[in-house]
Amino acid sequence: MWHEPECRNLSRLLIGTALYPSPDIMRQAIEASRADVLTVSLRRQNPADGGGEQFWDYIKDLGKRILPNTAGCKSVKEAVTTAQMARELFDTNWIKLEVIGDDYNLQPDPIGLLEATEELIRQDFEVFPYTTDDLVLCTRLAEAGCRTVMPWASPIGSGQGLLNPFNLTMIRARLPEVSLIVDAGIGRPSDAVRALEMGYDGVLINSAVALAQDPVAMARAFAGAVESGRLAYEAGVMPKRDFASPSTPTLGTPFWHGANS
């Protein structure tokens, strides 16, 4: 999404709006995070009965860009209906698409996800699919027309961090034109730093901030982490070496010793 001119300056931290101790603390945490994009779920609020409106109004009043999500949807039909409802409620064609395939670890259903993505793109949605870290699936989602793909770091809310950096690195290398956001599983700021150092365009977090003992302070920590990780990526990390190389040469030590050790 950062490829689009109007999104170029958006923060690389996207933040969720669930699980905070109160809406007030949520607002303070969002401000401290310096995020510009908020994700909002609407599945359980009975939108058809007019429920949830007060809470969403409160979120709209924060003046950020809204990325509605289909959290909790288990079928293509449910996800598509929820996306349509979200478009009306929040007046945006952005949708973070979740189609859950497993109840226990909330792992996305890859087949349903691709199907729902194709359907929503036909309906002119800008789809941000939440997916596992499977290279082929991420590629198919990009081919279907997603300009942003969001592989997980580990299961939602687990706080396990980047469980498979190898996969994430490969996806980054193979999909250079796609905006990649690590979504789900980030537990601590250092996870976010790592994702951005690897060249990921952004991270999406919620539990990591909302469930911290002090959500506002943790949001501030993540704001710094994302900035630091991105700067490191742009600055270019030095290569790893298998031998020590002092930045001040040790006088009198022949340089070829390193190669023999």
Place this chain on the structure above:
Amino acid sequence: MTRSLGIAGAGLIGRMIALAMQRAGHTVTLFDRDSRAGHDSCSWVGAGMLTPLAELEKAEPIITELGLASLKAWPLWLAGLPEPVYFQSSGSLVVAHQQDHRELEAFRAQVTRKNTTAAQLHRLDRRALAELEPELAPRFNGACFLEPEGQLEPRMLLPALAAALDAAEVVWHEKVAVTAVAPGCIQTAQAGYHFDQVVDCRGLGARAQWPHLRGVRGEVVRLYAPEVQIGRPIRLMHPRYPIYISPRPNQQVVIGATQIESDARGPVTVRSALELLSAAFSLHPGFAEAEILETAAQCRPALPDNLPALQVGAGLLRVNGLYRHGYLIAPAVTAACVAVLSGEPQPYPTLLQSDDAP
């Protein structure tokens, strides 16, 4: 000096302010669109958990302060009522299944961090747990014991308060919808009533005056569970389905409560019922044969900080935002309101609000 007081809203807080003020010698008139039974109020569905320390997991320390003061005040309130009300304060327990033990650790860390009172949270091993609640010990290695906690039965309290109000000869306009509340005046569809002072405690019914007030939907299930012998309120920490079970007289148990950012008042959904019942069953196998007596859903009135607030003006006091803390803090909030109405020093000045600032 005897003065006249009109109260809009006869839920828990309306009833308690009415009784306190009438007994202090004022002439009180109550208005509510509901009947005396109060079955349409949020108070009727509440579980009556009195857990000031456990609430620290999410709430601000002021809730603990109000809750501890209220826990002390409840026995005095109940002693003044004409009917018995089930109440106990022998502590509550917080448990987590083995695979979720980190949730219990996080709970303990958060409560310890935010607790500013002398009240204590104790860690129990399996043997200590078995002494307090023998039927929980087989499934749980240990627990947190929160000594200054308890519960009461709202379904006994609300009728007992109604009986006390009748005995005190409070005028009660039941099933009368209030259309507006202004300083010194309560307006119904039929007429306008004038008083020296007016209190607005209509909860979500007063939304026009509290622009940031919202409903937080809560769902509960009431069971008849003769095979479950548990004496204290139990909270189950779970990453997805945190629930409590609250034992009642006559082998009844209330399982609650979902927390959904929604005003929808529809019946309990299948998903919520599954969550509540599965979590309860995981706590004690005796729930398998329990009978489902009732499922109920209500919306709690909440302000953006999830704290109660009093708006004080000449001839008009508005109180709102008791959220999920109604029974927990009602005596203290009543005391704060009575202080405003009687011009006495305010015991909880942080509750006073000049307007509905977001």
